Amino acid sequence: MTTVPHGTTPAALDKALAAFTAELGSDAVIGEPSALREFRDPYTYLESDEFDASAALLPTSTEQVQAVVRIANEYGVPLSTFSQGRNNTYGGSAPRLRGSVLVNLRNMNKVLEVNTDLAYAVVEPGVRWFDLFDALQAAGGDLWPSIPDLGWGSVIGNSLEYGIGYTPYGDHARNLCGLEVVLPDGSLLRTGMGAMDGNVARHVYPHSFGPSFGGLFQQSNLGIVTNAGWWVMRRPETYASCWARFRGYDALGKVVDALRGLMLDRTIESLPLLNRGLEIDENGAMFLDPEGEGWSARFALYGRAAMVDAQYAVVEETLRAIPGVEVLRRTFDSTDLTGPANHDERVQRGIPDMDLLDPGMLPYGEVTGHLDFSPVGPNTGDAVVRVEQLIRSLYVRHGHVQVNGLYLMPRSALHISTTFFDPRDEEQTRSVYDGYADLVREVAAIGYAPYRTNLQHMDLVAEQFGFGDHAQRRLAETIKDALDPNGILAPGKSGIWPRRLRDGV
Template sequence: MAECKPAWLSATQFERGLAAFEAVLDAEGFHPTPTAAAEFRDPFAPSDWQDFLPSAALQPNSVEQVQAIVRLANEHKIPLWTSSQGRNNGYGGAAPRIAGSVVLNLRRLNRVIDIDEESAFALIEPGVRFFDLYDAIQTSGAKLWMSVPDLGWGSVIGNTCDHGVGYTPTGDHVAHQCGMEVVLPDGSLLRTGMGAMQGNKAWQVHKRGFGPSLDGIFMQSSLGIVTKMGVWLMPRPECYMPGWLTVGKEEDFPAMIDALRPLLIEGVIPNQPMIYNAVCAASAVTERKDWYEGKDPMPDTVIDRIAEQPGLGRWVMRFALYGRDGIIDRQREIVEQAFAHISSIAISFNKYDAANLPELENPHERVQAGIPSNDLNQMTKWYGGEEGGHIGFSSVLPVTGRDMATLRDLVRAKLEAKGLDYSAACIASGRTLIHVALVVFDMKDAEQTQAAYDACKALVEPAAKLGFGEYRAHLDFMDLVADQYDFGGHASRRVHETLKDALDPNGILAPGKQGIWPAALRDPAARNK
């Protein structure tokens, strides 16, 4: 039956394990071949790549089925790669780090269990998409807003567990998570925080319990499978005021970042602003061929022409203000004053009664109001149209102009050396910027596709030497990114491996995720035996 399998198992052993999985699932949840599991491949990987190919996919519909699958995986020594919706596009999608792993996809665990308007939280399962939570809030009539990323098709829990962000004041999703239920690698069930006490009333409102906090070890993790999570929401504000800031000159960009920093730290701008360069902004609504037909990286003369279009600039920042009428009017004044010394900056705002929002046509305004959308899924079409792909190279840095300029120059130079355009989206949150280089390529062009992967890998070490680490990484260079976290002779890795060996001695949960390998697979040669 099996067309591929973990290298250390015989075909007979693997098929015996698949038969055991089949016995605990219904037909809708059992996909026993790579062909049946094709939707869980990396959507942007070349069709002939086999490195991250899943052997099968399982879709349980209950926590009890998840527990049974994990116990069987231990018995049969079959590695599982967990995904919620499986939309981690740009980083490998739902594909496993090691070929032959079985994808454990949790889309069918899709209940919104509770929406509490008094304390402004929801309790959800991993199959709940941002669209689903939004619909549930609207149906409930609760006067609550949620946070959403640019694309609403993903899982709320999946996004949070991979350190994802959204764009309302609760957009730091990790910070606004409270209480988890987790299936451990032995199949037993854990509840974190106050949930460790049966019947506790504070599970979704108080993050800490009694003793060390455990939630963090289940994020970007291979130590457990999150099956429930509390998510904090925000009361619907009186007014909503989305804003746009454009920077006309590239040389003014570092000063703009320095002017932004105190507004974030003081909370004047309470959400997570998104800052795009001109190429990225153009890719949201057009394709590259609309601007330039050359095979070389887009020249500055063309980028300047993009920047001259209405509403654009060399850099564009979207952000929003939320709150009571007179207060946000004063916040608007403070924002305008903060950037007044930079001559090439222009700022505009729209103001809405949050209780009576019109049909917002601009997807950026919808996202910052917590309304899910997929309208910004255009960017991957920059080179290849419908067959465009992208990789995210996502580095973290302080909100300072000097650091932003240093990283910008490094990334642009490395991408252009491979013949690729520099497209960047920067997410600002408090004291932090996440610089996401959208490394876009045409999947039909094998040479360009390889150049994109090579460019990302070529950036990892130089960025680390400058003090910039990736917070998220594609499967193809997870190990390389993990190697850069080297303080104390890789002390962090040793702790991760100690936890892995203690909680998952058979190494069946997501081996290799974030560069953390179980003992039996730490030698790369063992992964192919």
């Protein structure tokens, strides 16, 4: 039976599905519940229907996306967009509002341009990290993408979610330059300099004349992005993949302070990732050891060989001055694609892989559920140690094991802890999600909030942003109501509900 969204009648949904089919063709409309299972959030309880979609549409052009939005308005049917829909641990492809129709952009997957001189690409939403990497290689290999740890996601979806990678271009939202967006009324907007027909700076200058609207479409429900410029890095002469290893919170605080100094003076321009609980054996294979006390920091250096040697000498001297810290590197010629053999070496070189989903490494094999808790705070040793210890103590209180990932930007630290569970086990899954709510409240008490969250907790996280009697939420709702008066785009995304659903769903 079709899942009808709250606020929509079954008859209106049927009419909308018929109109979508007339517009896109029957092959591009998936309504069969068994076929829709592919788009579930894989990390919710296996039998749950809480975030089921009613259908999925596969448009192939901007014009088709515009037609879909107009039909949705006509019948009052909510849409939920994804690009690749691999947003696993933050909801996968599933809609926040049960019964929404998914707009699946996987078939809009062309790399529209690679500009080697100016180091950018223009991509459609379905372009995966694997596809971007291949396109840059085909264009001569002089450009490297920053990539997240898994290669199957999309450049646009990940960047709109403020996703992260590990090169100097690792803050992916900042690489977006010039979006093309279908607005909730079906009209088309180009952001930045692209707002002028034929403007030649569309993908190279990030601002506009007057206000810049690109940020309105990040983690929001105000438009559907149909292509975007995306900045990439120029291939350096040499690349060094580096690690520091140490044990205990005392060393952690000192290493964080040292890395911040090295980032602020631009000795290290990559974005370091520190881990506890994820180890690498002598063959480069990863394994989980959630009870372990060992930390590893990975980071990278890029540039001319002499520069990389000089930077490494400074890094080594600074980090080795901290008792118990071991530092090592492996250096590669930048044209060497096979030398970077393990995941850390590849990901910091922009070579995508899927190693982190290796079922052999995960406690419940292929079905293993992950829940990431991702608060952000300042990048100082004292602050980092305090919140890492608090988070760990909360997991212990709940009886959940976790691995810590600590992602450093020059001024901020993203504390991304992951707990693993078996989504076939309802009680265990519920306990992990309930525990997360507790984590949100406990860290809010000391001024921390997640930068990104899962479907279950969007309202709770939005609730923490209460300054000025929820001034931010009220502004978001005002914009939502003005742009999307029928409330059809992703109701509830990031805790932003359209007027018609604000009394609860």
